[in-house]
Amino acid sequence: MSLRQVTTEIERTLRRYPGIARARVLRDTDGKLVAQVLPWGTHSVTADTGVLAELAVMNMAETRFLHDEIFVDEVYLRGGIVLRENAVVFDVGANIGMYSLFIEARCPSARVYAFEPIPEVFAKLQENIGERGLTTRSFEYGLSDREQEVSFYYYPDISIMSCRHDYTNWDNEVELIKLYVANERQSGPPGRAEHLAEVEALAGKDFEFVERRCRLRPMSAVIDEVGVRAIDLIKIDAQRAEHDVLRGIEDRHWPLIQQISMEVHDEAASPTEGRVKQVTELLVEKGFRVSVEVEEMLRGTGRYAVYAIRPGYDRDPRPVVAAAGTSHAVEPGLVADWLSDRLRPDLVPDRIVVVDALPEPLPES
Template sequence: MSTSDDSAGVATEIESTLRRYPGIARARVLRDADDRLVAEVLPWGTLSVTADSGVLAELASMNLTETRFLHDEIFVDEAYLRGGIVLRENAVVFDVGANIGMFSLFVEARCPSAKVFAFEPVPEVFAALQKNIGERGLATRAFNFGLSDREQEVSFYYYPDVSIMSCRHDYTNWDNEVELIKLYVANERRNGPPGRAEHLAEVEGLAARDFEFVERPCLLRPMSAVIDEAGLGTIDWIKIDVQRAEYDVLQGIEDRHWPLIQQISMEVHDEAGSPTEGRVGRVTARLAEQGFRVSVEVEEMLRDTGRYAVYAIRPGYDADPRPVATAHEVDPGSVADWLSDRLPADLLPDLVVVVNDLPRSPADLPRSPQGQAS
């Protein structure tokens, strides 16, 4: 093997290890002008990640446009971590409607001690989910089925070009989805952060396309069956985003299991003139009956789309003694120490640098970068 092959192999192994560090979205290892091995790391949630297609392209996904949307919604806006919801150390978390696993990645990046159960029924999307959690060495358990009110096999319409809108064939409302895309773009152009014109143009282009779908038979199971099989004594947080099937998920929880559930974040469809009309009221009433403190919000970017964010918290959960997990700080010294526990000395980089963007070539590296030598 040539020296260049050896160097490439070393860089690949270091980069692969760094992707497992909580809070690191992407890593690159290069030789600088002084022949030092420099590991540059890009944290999750930085604004530059949105513009940097590299970090998102490295994820297994259906398409880059929706992956950017998911990243911004979950990592930047923290859409599910609102309404008083908290993520505690050693939490048990259900990711219902996991898609490619962006929410699971967020939970593991924020709280490595969390135990995540991710549910995704569509086989093609599930394969991407498995790849993303596998490559990062996450403890997330992934299940190739969805959650509903009972065990059944149901036909799903899977849209390869916009997988986040895939759903049960009997719950499809494509006209509403197209209108959602248009309203989202319009709201983001008015109220969203700057520098996203190209991304929004790509999203807008989705509404103009003639979408093709693939029909897939998918397994659905009740949540209570999973709780029993896993032997869970508590569930700290359930995130539900399942394209008009959210009430079915709640119906799959038996009365004996409701006291185990501490928090719920969910997207609820309440679309005028459709079978979902009035659902926010039904969902909030159901949660209130089970003893939750419930709040409803409308995200500005989804205003007038019939999508609502519902948050439910069990009174007393704020007294839980476990600390709340905060954003995992990515600093050079901690990363270098972490690497030294996982790699042999001859594979350790000479320098670890936290960046807001990644260089394209060794020439882009500063001659004397600030960082922490390992």
């Protein structure tokens, strides 16, 4: 094998290690193999365009947004939500799989079931799962209150805005983009001017959409089919269809669900007005403790984060693997041991170094 073939194989394997976003392998002046690894979950990941370029993406600006929302701001891991060892997680509205990557990085023992109805976006989800070697099980349909096939408007330029055609509110989406940029410029981290300019430019575009017929199913039908006995966490981001998703859970299955982390649309002077109250009342009726937050970068957009936890879940004997603000450092020794189980001895790097950024590769000689 050539040096490039060797380093490529090691780098591809390292990207499958929970917590590693990107890797670069090279030889030092003594001829030793050195692996440099960049962990997920820092703003340096967003700045290092190579990380996101290695993903199958729809649009780089929205991919940066998704990364920061999920990995940096940990929006689905707030309100007391935790990930326990061997957790079962339903990812409703999986998009390209960023949340699946997050679960793999923070709770590698978890079983993830990811749902994405739009074919083009589902294909990217499949690529990212396959490239990283994730154990996530993916389903090319969405979840709703009943079995049906409905029309979706898919926006290739900004896929996260895609939704059922009858739930479209494009004026609100444009306002969301503008408010997000304004909020981030005022209180967000430094060094993101180029990214915010790209996002802001989206608001001025005349978006083209493609109409797709997509399948929707009730969650209870899926629970019966996959045979899970408990669900530790349901994450829902379904573009105004979140209440439909909850209504697809039959009474007999509610006791199986321990936590829910969801985005809820409650937009003034629209069909979603009052939705937070509606969802909260349903979850309280089903026995959950519920809290509502407004994500700082989405303040004023009509998007709310709703967290529901079943009383008594804190007594679950399984250890908590991940909670907000408690990410574990990538340890070189543990990474080396993990590689030893997956690579020939001569391919295991002599040294592993955790870095804040990665150099670009040298051109082939």
